[in-house]
Amino acid sequence: MEFSSSRARLRQARLAGDRRELYPHSLQFYLEPPTESISLVEFESFAIDRLKLLKVVENLGVSYVRGNEVYKTKLQAELRKLKFPYKALAEDDYEARRKDHISHFILRLAYCQSEDLRRWFLQQEMDLLRYRFNELTDSLRQKFLEHVNLSFEAISEDTKNELANELLTSTPGFSVAKVKEQIFYKVGLADAVDLFRTRRVFIKDGFAYVPLKDIDAIVLSNYRTKLSKALALWKNSYPKSLSN
Numbered sequence: 001m002e003f004s005s006s007r008a009r010l011r012q013a014r015l016a017g018d019r020r021e022l023y024p025h026s027l028q029f030y031l032e033p034p035t036e037s038i039s040l041v042e043f044e045s046f047a048i049d050r051l052k053l054l055k056v057v058e059n060l061g062v063s064y065v066r067g068n069e070v071y072k073t074k075l076q077a078e079l080r081k082l083k084f085p086y087k088a089l090a091e092d093d094y095e096a097r098r099k100d101h102i103s104h105f106i107l108r109l110a111y112c113q114s115e116d117l118r119r120w121f122l123q124q125e126m127d128l129l130r131y132r133f134n135e136l137t138d139s140l141r142q143k144f145l146e147h148v149n150l151s152f153e154a155i156s157e158d159t160k161n162e163l164a165n166e167l168l169t170s171t172p173g174f175s176v177a178k179v180k181e182q183i184f185y186k187v188g189l190a191d192a193v194d195l196f197r198t199r200r201v202f203i204k205d206g207f208a209y210v211p212l213k214d215i216d217a218i219v220l221s222n223y224r225t226k227l228s229k230a231l232a233l234w235k236n237s238y239p240k241s242l243s244n
Contacts (some may be wrong), residue, residue, distance in 0.1 A: 023097035026140075027132055027227055034102045043106060049084045050103035054124040056082065061127050062139045067134070077132060112234040122227055126220055133216050138183065141212070150222060152185035155209065160184055163202065163209065170202035171211055183212040191218050 017056050056078045064071035075226075084099070104125070111121035136144060145151060160167065160179070174182070192208035194217050195201040202209045210218065 023094065023101065024146050026093075026097060026100075027136070027144050027147075028101065029130065029148050029223055030101065030104045030108075030230075031226065033105050034138065038102065046099055046103040047106045047110070049082065049099075050107050053082055053084050054107070054121070054128065057124045057127045057131075058120075062153070064199075066127060067130065072131065072134075073192070107233065108234060112231045118228075118231045122224065122231065125227060126224060129223055130216055130220055133219055137211065141215070145215070145219070148219070148222070150191075150219065152187050152191075152215070152218075155184050155186050163204075166202045166204075167209060167211075170200070170209075171214075172200060174211070185210045185212070185215060187218060191221070194218075195223055 030191060055076070060071060060075050060078065064074060084103075107121065111117040133144065135142065155163075164176070164179055168174055168176060171179070187208045187210050189196065189203065189206050189208055192201055192210055195208060195210060195214060196203060200214060
């Protein structure tokens with residue numbers, strides 16, 4: 001990231017167009033650092049806004065069970081008060097996606113310096129991604145899976161009917177009607193280890209049959225792995241003069 005005046009950034013944006021191709025989806029795994037120039041004022045405001053956002057996520061994660069309806073309602077109410085593009089449904093909002101992307105990397109730079117900081121940052125970013133992912137519609141969720149190269153195969157209706165009893169008994173909280181209406185994905189066992197450990201998924205011939213409602217566990221596992229590695233790399237390359 002480089003710094004420049006707001007006027008210079010706007011001029012660059014006009015020359016390059018709005019660069020929507022940089023953010024084809026409203027969610028991402030933050031794999032590529034931003035390369036554009038930003039002003040010091042924007043740098044500071046992005047950092048403060050995202051830190052406030054992650055603090056809200058942390059506080060509610062301590063007070064409520066993550067993912068239940070009370071947690072989601074409270075989190076949504078708190079996030080509405082913040083000047084931050086937290087919602088995953090702003091599909092055409094380039095500026096929201098840009099702020100989300102850049103602010104993540106600003107805080108990554110600040111929180112990569114120690115194990116405790118990395119652990120805190122990782123947990124809050126995962127909780128935020130979980131909330132935003134679960135706010136997506138089914139079609140947008142599928143688009144996101146493709147975007148992050150998790151294009152799992154949805155099983156056919158014939159296969160689902162054939163495995164209906166197994167899917168019912170291995171998926172907690174599901175009724176026969178719920179099995180019929182839910183999309184199931186055929187996922188490699190290595191990607192579904194967390195579900196397998198908690199006995200929440202049907203396994204056959206080395207594949208897990210994962211309902212759409214549980215696919216977030218696989219998404220988060222992939223995200224944790226990628227972000228953990230990235231934080232370690234950033235820590236190792238962090239200038240010694242800045243960490244003293």
